[in-house]
Amino acid sequence: MLKIPVIDSNDSLIEVELDGLTYFFQVSWNSEAEQWTLSIENAYNEVIVSGIAVVPDRPLLAWYRHLAVPPGELVALAPDRRNTISREALPAGQVALIYVESAEVADGAV
Secondary structure, eight states: OEEEOOOSSSEEEEEEEETTEEEEEEEEEETTTTEEEEEEEETTOOEEEEEEEOOBTSBSSGGGTTTTOOSSEEEEEOTTOOSSOOTTHHHHTSSEEEEEOHHHHHTTOO
């Protein structure tokens, strides 16, 4: 598992290497909906998927397997079992954006 750091900004672009491939994650705070969203780009900055709602304790990529998303799984882990993720919670680490590698997913880790 890999914890993906999110900076304290309404919009940030994070370069990550997942299962040997480079991706760019754009993590954005939507103030009207009061939720975080995620967009994923490949190494060539081509958008793979955008507007994924970041909800706690749910697999975020399951609905997008027909696209070239990372082969593992992304989860926003909330140890306190909260229903929503506030603007402050993700950058502060109260909720952690975790990538579970494809081998771990195959072993039933998610």
